Amino acid sequence: MTDTSPLTTGGEIGYLRIATEEAYGPPELFDLYRKLLETTDDIGFRSLMGHYLTSDAERPRFVRDRLQDAGEKRLSEMDAAGVDHAVLALTSPGTQVLADDDAREIATITNDRIAEATATYPARFSGLAAVGFGDVPAAVKELDRAVSSLGLKGLICNSHIKGHYLDEARFFPLLEALESLGVPLYLHPNTPNNDMIKPLYEAGLDGAIFGFGLETAMHLLRMITAGVFDRFPRLKVVVGHLGEALPYWLYRLDYMHAGQVKANRYEAIKPLELKISEYFRRNIWLTTSGMPWAPTIMYAREVVGADRVMYAMDYPYEYVPDEVRMQDALPLEPAELKQFYQDIAIEVFGLDEAVLTGG
Structure with missing residues (x-):
């Protein structure tokens, strides 16, 4: 029988529910997106934002309204879902589709707004920094400001940057800054770029149903096989949706990568440490954003480690309080549920437990 009792905050159940992939976007961003829709040839952007910014269907109206709120409306819906704390981050596709000047401006605005929300509601919100990835020196500077001065807890990257990926050497100063600051990168989905999206778009599979995961999984794999984590061994990366299916592939990835190295088949494939x-x-850490199903969560915990899988909701794109109940009902001991919902997030994002608990 499904539990229909009210979901509560405050930790009386033995843990705080910390949601770690919760989207936000300032109104200025959506003004720029609307202008961009008039001129862009980016198929994925037109598919994604053309829907969420122009459709009158119930779900896109809900999403675009909630994305812009970092106050009482969001808090009331967190309360109704029993979510104690949300890690806010700039919604996809973030700054990645913007011109460099606009990207820098939106990153600054977003970081200031999220910092204001965290200062107003420190027990309820923390946040990740946004940057304009096209101007790497400026991105490094803004990341440092956001973390060191504003108290943000990491960096959001909404996957590809106009078809470019973080394994490219020009982005290494930003990865070096993340490692030096000791904060994580959250690698969040985006629609595939024009070079890979067409067969997905034709089939209606370009977005969250499949294309998001496919593109983001490829991005993370590129970082791994290019040796990014050998160059930056202390770099922390968080990826949602239980790792975009990659945990299911780990044996085959290990096997095939070893064969490729031995055969010297590709210039891009080199031995790894x-x-x-x-x-x-x-x-790498995984979150359960949009993936509340017990068999997949338990499998991910088994293959990557219980200390690598933490809770997320994916608000407002996926706001289903019953999914919280599904995860409360995982076949875990109380201490394991506390680790899953609370402790891993505190450790990875460097949250202040005393602030969260009011201590």
Whole structure:
């Protein structure tokens, strides 16, 4: 029988529910997106934002309204779902589709607004920094400001940057800054770029149903196989949706990568210090955003480690309080549920437990 009792906050159940992939966007961003829709040839952007910014269907209206709120409306819906704390981050596709000047401006606005929300509601919100990835020196500077001065807890990257990926050497100063600051990168989905999206778009599979995960999984794999985590061994990466299906592939990825190295088949494939699967146990954490199903959560915990899988809701794109009940009902001991909902997030994002608990 499904539990229909009210979900509560405050930790009386033995843990705080910390949601770690919760989207936000300032109104200025959506003004720029509306202008961009008039001129862009980016198929994925037109598909994603053309829907969420123009459709009158119930779900896109809900999403675009809630994305812009970092106050009482969001808090009331967190309360109704029993979510104690949300890690806010700039919604996809973030700054990645914007011109450099606009990207820098939106990143600054977003970071200031999220910082204001966290200062107003410190027990309820923390946040990740946004940057304009096209101007890497400016991005490094803004990341440092956001973390060191504003108190933000990491960096959001909404996957590809106009078809470019973080394994490219020009982005290494930003990865070096993340490692030096000791904060994580959250690698969040985006629609695939024009070079890979067409067969997905034709089938209606370009978005969250499949294309998001496909594109983001490829991005993370590129980072691993390019040796990014050998160059930056202390870099922390968080990826949602239970790792975009990659945990299911780990044996095959290890096996095939070893064969490619031995055959010297591709210039891009070089020996690594670890197996692909081992980077998941050293550098990568997964969240359950949009993936509340017990069999998949338990499988991910088994193959990457229980200390690598934490809770997320994916608000407002997926706001289903019953999914919280599904995860409360995981076959875990109370201490394991506390680790899953609370402790891992505190450790990875460097949250202040005393602030969260009012201590």
